[in-house]
Amino acid sequence: MQPTKTSWPALAGHLLRGALEALAGITLFAMMLLTTADVCGRYLFNAPILGSVELTQIMLAMVVFLTFPTVTWREEHIAVDLLDGLFPRSMVWIRQLVINLICCVALLIMARRIWHLAERSLSWGDATEFLRLPIGYLISLMAVIAAVSGALCAILSVSYLLHGLGIRRRKGPEQNANVL
Numbered sequence: 001m002q003p004t005k006t007s008w009p010a011l012a013g014h015l016l017r018g019a020l021e022a023l024a025g026i027t028l029f030a031m032m033l034l035t036t037a038d039v040c041g042r043y044l045f046n047a048p049i050l051g052s053v054e055l056t057q058i059m060l061a062m063v064v065f066l067t068f069p070t071v072t073w074r075e076e077h078i079a080v081d082l083l084d085g086l087f088p089r090s091m092v093w094i095r096q097l098v099i100n101l102i103c104c105v106a107l108l109i110m111a112r113r114i115w116h117l118a119e120r121s122l123s124w125g126d127a128t129e130f131l132r133l134p135i136g137y138l139i140s141l142m143a144v145i146a147a148v149s150g151a152l153c154a155i156l157s158v159s160y161l162l163h164g165l166g167i168r169r170r171k172g173p174e175q176n177a178n179v180l
Contacts, residue, residue, distance in 0.1 A: 017070050024066035031059040051131040058128075058138060065145045072103070072149040075156070093164035100157040107150030115143035 034052055042048040071077060075096075087095045122136030 013073075017073075020066050020070055024063050027059050027062045027066065031056055031063070034059070051128075054128040054131050054133065058133070058135075061138060061142065065142045068145055068149050069152055072107075072152045073156070077103075093160045097157055097160040097164065100153045100160060104150050104153035104157060107146050107153060111143050111146035111150055114139060114146055118143050 034049065034055055038049040038052040083095060118136050118139035121139050122134070125134070126136060127134050
């Protein structure tokens with residue numbers, strides 16, 4: 001029995017997804033530990049952890065944005081199925097193509113705006129109020145991840161277009177879960 005060969009894009013996508021999910025998981029775990037320690041310190045010892053609110057806010061932003069590319073690629077965003085009944089099975093690719101194009105444009109516009117805010121934050125030296133942590137770098141990370149998610153939506157759009165034109169077979173949105 002021969003082992004199956006994995007293409008380099010699939011391997012790179014798998015490693016990227018694993019890294020993003022691991023980093024988000026570690027951040028979420030750290031946020032949980034920080035909150036638990038802060039609450040215990042506050043109520044048992046009357047000594048809360050200084051700056052815990054700021055750290056929790058930063059970690060929450062990191063968790064949300066680090067998982068965004070994976071959620072985008074797997075097409076696991078919150079969805080309302082109002083239009084599902086209007087499209088016959090053979091035309092679902094058109095719906096998915098349009099949805100992914102709209103998401104792509106929205107994410108790229110959002111990434112551009114967030115990047116502008118990051119530049120402004122870095123030039124002004126914005127920092128958190130208590131711990132004085134610079135927030136421009138976090139905002140830059142958010143912009144880059146939004147742009148990556150927009151690019152993933154563009155790739156999904158091309159994939160649906162190729163499927164619709166009969167150039168490439170596609171099972172559906174769940175097929176993407178194995179690539180990234």
